[in-house]
Amino acid sequence: MIDFTLSQRDEAILENQREQAMLCRKYARYYDEHEEEFAPDVLPEADSFESKPLPETDSARDTNGAVMGMLTTMMQNYGDYTIRLRRGKGGLGNAALAASGTPEQVERWRGQTLAMAITEPGCGSDSKAIQATAVLDEATNEWILNGEKIFVTTGCRADGVVVWATLDKEAGRGGIKSFIVMKGTPGFDVTHKEKKLGIRADDTAAMVFRDCRIPRDHLLGGKESVSRKGGGGFKGVMKTFNMTRPAVGAIGIGIAQAALDFTKEELAREGVVIDYMAAPHQRSAIAEKLIEIEADIDAAVLDILHSAWLSGEAKPNNTEASIAKAKGGEVARTATQRCIGLLGSLGISREYLLEKWFRDSRITDIYEGTGQIQRLIIARDILGYSAAELS
Amino acid sequence: MISFSPSEEQELIQQTVSEFAQNEMREISRECDETGSVPREFLEKTWELGLVNSMIPEELDGGGMERSPVTTAIVLEELAFGCASLACAALSPTTFIHPLLDFGTDEQKKEYLPLFTGTSFHAASMALAESHFTFDLGALRTVAEPKGDGYVLSGIKRMVPLGDRASHFLIIARSASNEGIGGVEAFIVPRDAKGLAIADEGEKTLGLRALPLSKLELERVEVAASQRLGGEQGIDAAQLFAAARTASLAVGLGLSRAMLETSIPYAKERYAFGQPIAQKQTIAFWLADMQIEVNSMRWLIWKAASHLEHGLPAAKPMALASSYAQREMIKIADNGLQVFGGHGYIRDYPVEMWYRNARTITVLDTVAAL
Numbered sequence A: 001m002i003d004f005t006l007s008q009r010d011e012a013i014l015e016n017q018r019e020q021a022m023l024c025r026k027y028a029r030y031y032d033e034h035e036e037e038f039a040p041d042v043l044p045e046a047d048s049f050e051s052k053p054l055p056e057t058d059s060a061r062d063t064n065g066a067v068m069g070m071l072t073t074m075m076q077n078y079g080d081y082t083i084r085l086r087r088g089k090g091g092l093g094n095a096a097l098a099a100s101g102t103p104e105q106v107e108r109w110r111g112q113t114l115a116m117a118i119t120e121p122g123c124g125s126d127s128k129a130i131q132a133t134a135v136l137d138e139a140t141n142e143w144i145l146n147g148e149k150i151f152v153t154t155g156c157r158a159d160g161v162v163v164w165a166t167l168d169k170e171a172g173r174g175g176i177k178s179f180i181v182m183k184g185t186p187g188f189d190v191t192h193k194e195k196k197l198g199i200r201a202d203d204t205a206a207m208v209f210r211d212c213r214i215p216r217d218h219l220l221g222g223k224e225s226v227s228r229k230g231g232g233g234f235k236g237v238m239k240t241f242n243m244t245r246p247a248v249g250a251i252g253i254g255i256a257q258a259a260l261d262f263t264k265e266e267l268a269r270e271g272v273v274i275d276y277m278a279a280p281h282q283r284s285a286i287a288e289k290l291i292e293i294e295a296d297i298d299a300a301v302l303d304i305l306h307s308a309w310l311s312g313e314a315k316p317n318n319t320e321a322s323i324a325k326a327k328g329g330e331v332a333r334t335a336t337q338r339c340i341g342l343l344g345s346l347g348i349s350r351e352y353l354l355e356k357w358f359r360d361s362r363i364t365d366i367y368e369g370t371g372q373i374q375r376l377i378i379a380r381d382i383l384g385y386s387a388a389e390l391s
Numbered sequence B: 001m002i003s004f005s006p007s008e009e010q011e012l013i014q015q016t017v018s019e020f021a022q023n024e025m026r027e028i029s030r031e032c033d034e035t036g037s038v039p040r041e042f043l044e045k046t047w048e049l050g051l052v053n054s055m056i057p058e059e060l061d062g063g064g065m066e067r068s069p070v071t072t073a074i075v076l077e078e079l080a081f082g083c084a085s086l087a088c089a090a091l092s093p094t095t096f097i098h099p100l101l102d103f104g105t106d107e108q109k110k111e112y113l114p115l116f117t118g119t120s121f122h123a124a125s126m127a128l129a130e131s132h133f134t135f136d137l138g139a140l141r142t143v144a145e146p147k148g149d150g151y152v153l154s155g156i157k158r159m160v161p162l163g164d165r166a167s168h169f170l171i172i173a174r175s176a177s178n179e180g181i182g183g184v185e186a187f188i189v190p191r192d193a194k195g196l197a198i199a200d201e202g203e204k205t206l207g208l209r210a211l212p213l214s215k216l217e218l219e220r221v222e223v224a225a226s227q228r229l230g231g232e233q234g235i236d237a238a239q240l241f242a243a244a245r246t247a248s249l250a251v252g253l254g255l256s257r258a259m260l261e262t263s264i265p266y267a268k269e270r271y272a273f274g275q276p277i278a279q280k281q282t283i284a285f286w287l288a289d290m291q292i293e294v295n296s297m298r299w300l301i302w303k304a305a306s307h308l309e310h311g312l313p314a315a316k317p318m319a320l321a322s323s324y325a326q327r328e329m330i331k332i333a334d335n336g337l338q339v340f341g342g343h344g345y346i347r348d349y350p351v352e353m354w355y356r357n358a359r360t361i362t363v364l365d366t367v368a369a370l
């Protein structure tokens, strides 16, 4: 049945998340302004924090786990992008491991935080153009990696990294494989930590691989053959993103919701009322704008939940995951932009978090495929075009 | 539970209506627009499908389906995918029936619903829009003054669907004593009521031309207390309006999807500079955006409809869906027309008609009554 209500248990879960998020928010400004420090993995409040007990599960009423995952992500980011009461292990590389690793690999690197290194100085969106190479040394059964990676999220703090490198540049996408490289491996160095517009408490690293040798069984998924025709393993790796793209949308929308709620509360204090039933000529311009932002956010939320719901139901969601990311990223940045506009000059004060949310949310339309790249994916899907036909 | 899963019944209805829209609507759509009329046979065919009376209870010889605004939204999207004006014409009686189901007293249901359970199309509709530019549900100019046990209605209603043939109207009016949305009432008024004048000539409009629309003048029309919808209790005008508006948004959604799905094959077949225009990013990205917005609008509309279905206050989700759709529907129609270039401007293609219809439905959304 088509339904948009939450069960009591769903609500209790989100209420617990909300309380944690509001605790985390207290640290948001400090770590934004002290980007050289890492936020603690466990906040001082963690031990004394008590989650409220949850009502029993009721499978006839409870929302599916994938959808709850998105709502949880939104709520966490409503508090702050980076800070968590207890930061869990894991990074983008773990999603790749789960999606493409052999059972042995999944077991072996369980519990480690793995970053994901695709982007290079010379290419980002066009990930098939990567230049990093992997060459097999048959004598020692080792891969030798060479290349440079940039913009690696949690590259500094991670235990290891999933790196994309090509076995054969001529083969294009079919030659690209991913490898697991752990910190401390000779020839693997983190060289730089970026200074950014926003999400400053999050580390973003540059790294180099210079004749970096790793065991042969560190090739993710274990398939060494190079496909000359199609994408080979590339498509499988890209599938990882069907789960993470809606989550990026959810991150952006959690932040946008924080910005809107703050803006509405401050304006309400100044007497701005929103009457959803008012006729157009009776509504103030500012109320009209607030309703527009709220509508945009709701649309993005529903796109995100829809794509997650599909994956929870084990239905294909390639197009929908890109819709969720495209809409989420777009609304995240435009909503926060507009909220500052509505609050005027105090809207930019660092006394408040709004200006931070404006900076933080902006990333969600860039990484894991920019808004344009999402539109390419959607357009190819609805037009039945290959990447060669529409690029 | 958050779920995007239609019920089996909804899936079945969707499929049936979708086929009907393909087979019975697209082909006649242009001619109906040109002649500004809706063929009797078409209305009879939709009647046979049982779409209008499906939610009337079985005891009253109706379809006996649960009253579901979500199902209504699904049906309207599919019908409007075929043709928005014909969809409106065919389902206009539901603007009378659904409020009766939602708010009518048992006596009112027994008296009026059987009108719609016969074997041929029966017209009735809601009269909401008024004769001035700043329409405001909270400040209607059609007034109901108490007189004796009943009321006296005065005012002008515009853009009333099926006004040329309706046997009854649901006149939305403001009670003389009560301000704001809380003072909005609905009255069942028969066509031959004394003091009710229906303009001979239909309203002439930019779009939705196949839908007959009329101007009604009420000059001290006397109605009995029993004709006040909901009896003593009256109605919940916010919910009634939300239901009406959500339904009309669903028409716009079907129209938007038609634009998208017609633009896709055209863009693939039309060559410019040695390439299908769909391979140009500007065009491809418009199409991607159309897809994004069609999805987004559908979920917003379903959400508002689902609120109605649960009996939750729907004014807010409806206002959000409406704000969003007002902006996006016209953009979709606009870009869709642009995909067709000069051909989009010529009446050989349905595109210019859809462009007019999109502009029409997005304002009828606030004033008309589907």
Ligand SMILES: Cc1cc2nc3c(=O)[nH]c(=O)nc-3n(C[C@H](O)[C@H](O)[C@H](O)COP(=O)(O)OP(=O)(O)OC[C@H]3O[C@@H](n4cnc5c(N)ncnc54)[C@H](O)[C@@H]3O)c2cc1C
Residues within 6 Å of the ligand: A092, A115, A116, A117, A118, A119, A122, A123, A124, A125, A126, A150, A151, A152, A153, A154, A196, A204, A363, A366, A367, A368, A369, A370, A371, A372, A373, A376, A391, B281
């Ligand atoms: C904070 C941060 C964290 C990141 N984390 C990671 C990470 O963990 N791992 C990782 O591998 N990468 C990461 N990235 C990199 C990120 O994924 C890329 O920056 C992003 O994919 C865009 O690539 P680019 O920067 O090279 O831009 P480019 O590819 O150079 O694009 C520039 C502009 O051109 C547009 N464009 C490109 N191609 C097309 C096309 N075909 N059609 C239309 N427009 C096009 C883009 O949309 C963009 O607007 C991160 C980046 C940042 C800033």
